[in-house]
Amino acid sequence: MHAAVVTAFGRPPRYQQHPDPRPAEGEVLIRVLAAGLHPRVRSGAAGTHYTSDQTLPLIPGFDGVGRTPEGTRVFFSGLRAPNGSMAEFVAVPASQLVPLPEGVDDVMVAGAMNPAMSAWLALTHRAGLKPGERVLILGATGNAGQMAVQLARLLGAGTITAAGRNAHTLAGLPALGADHTVALTAADDTIAARLAETAANADVVVDYLWGHPTEVALAALSDARTDPATRLRWVHVGAMAGPDITLPGATLRKADIDFRGSGQGSVPPVEMHTAHRELVDRLPTDNLTIETLAIPLSEVGTAWATNTPTGTRIVLLP
Ligand SMILES: NC(=O)c1ccc[n+]([C@@H]2O[C@H](COP(=O)([O-])OP(=O)(O)OC[C@H]3O[C@@H](n4cnc5c(N)ncnc54)[C@H](OP(=O)(O)O)[C@@H]3O)[C@@H](O)[C@H]2O)c1
Incomplete structure (x- = not known):
């Protein structure tokens, strides 16, 4: 598959070939549709997030929107470093999938969640x-x-x-x-x-x-x-x-x-998942607004260097 790959901390990821992820027991192979470039993604890619175990190479990405092998569109999180969501495919714990209602935009969910x-x-x-x-x-x-x-x-x-x-x-x-x-x-x-x-x-x-x-x-x-x-x-x-x-x-x-x-560690994964489910129900009806800028994953280097106006979230599209 193609993925954004970090091979040295402090350098932006490069779009290149990478072996397909192999789902472990309890995981599902998700085709990624959209992944947000959040501050958490940047700190993970820089090796500075408190959860970083300094493993390289790594694929950045904390969460995203994708499709299951059965064709269900889902929001997903709970990824295991070094395999992040800025790739064509990612292995995701089945317990961390949240089906998305029809009519909810991939880019909006990937940016806003x-x-x-x-x-x-x-x-x-x-x-x-x-x-x-x-x-x-x-x-x-x-x-x-x-x-x-x-x-x-x-x-x-x-x-x-x-x-x-x-x-x-x-x-x-x-x-x-x-x-x-x-x-x-x-x-x-x-x-x-x-x-x-x-x-x-x-x-x-x-x-x-x-x-x-x-x-x-x-x-x-x-x-x-x-x-x-x-x-x-x-x-x-x-x-x-x-x-x-x-x-x-x-x-x-x-x-x-x-x-x-409030973050990874102080909030258990099951509670994060509950929050995601609660929000998927609210996002379409509550009119929560967020500006997004969609960029092809093949241009991940440009995305990394782009300073968006405050309040605008970059979303990468594999
Ligand atoms: N624990 C969690 O679960 C969790 C989840 C999501 C986010 N976060 C964290 O929450 C923080 C904000 O995330 P975000 O998505 O809102 O990021 P963001 O969209 O990039 O916004 C960051 C904001 O911080 C402001 N800022 C930066 N330095 C500042 C300073 N010295 N004084 C005042 N304002 C300053 C920026 O203002 P300017 O426009 O003036 O630059 C900008 O408005 C990040 O640290 C992120 O990692 C934590």
Whole structure:
């Protein structure tokens, strides 16, 4: 088959011949129709994702849309590295297949599912968001952050504060459901004041940033809460702004903050699969919007080098 193949970390994959995957017990050979180029795919291909065992060569790709040997169109995930979805065929655990309804577009599902899953898991499975609760989204301008805004609104959040860096995208978030926006390009004290004004009593934070913006937000919220004993559930999902934070102990004594992560490891595969099933049912009816840019897999080198506007997800087509 043809596949995108990484032979050295730090170099983009090359489109070349590769042996067909041989499904193990319990796996199904899927013909790939579309695979999203998510941040998780890039970090896996670079060997920097925390799940990477440094095996080379590898085929990148975390999930996708494909067809079973019987002709059923499915969304799939749960792939075993080094065999990713950026190939003509991939072996997928049968337990990780989700049949797709007619009329749902391959490219839309391949682009939207990973960012939507991150937001859905964080808001529902990890934070247990209840209608009326207040949500702060850090990193709301990315694909996942935009999904979090839309899903929080659909789940009945009371107020949604969307914080992000990209001014143009931030300005569009009220149309997706945000009540307030916070520009993370301002000085730290300005950001802190705006967060205190719009999200002091947040019940849930969905955090795609970590790093310095998280430090600023943590300090701002822990100082500003009306009742510091009301629990704040802080769900760490991504680390776009840095892998670490400095967390003063006083922050945790000052306010009741419950930290948890959401990702591979902290969320078992069966729960990820449940989230995928729940979302496949919602994607067509909830009008969740995502911009996609479809590129043939044979042009994977170009795709890797393409800087899409924030909020646009590249999808590769074998
Ligand atoms: N744990 C999970 O299950 C899971 C699932 C999906 C995604 N994720 C993670 O979630 C994160 C976001 O994913 P995504 O799909 O939304 O990625 P994306 O579409 O590429 O968006 C990334 C966003 O981060 C913003 N950003 C980058 N550095 C920033 C900084 N220093 N301060 C503020 N904003 C910054 C970018 O803003 P600009 O436009 O200004 O550059 C962009 O809007 C990634 O780390 C990804 O790996 C985790």
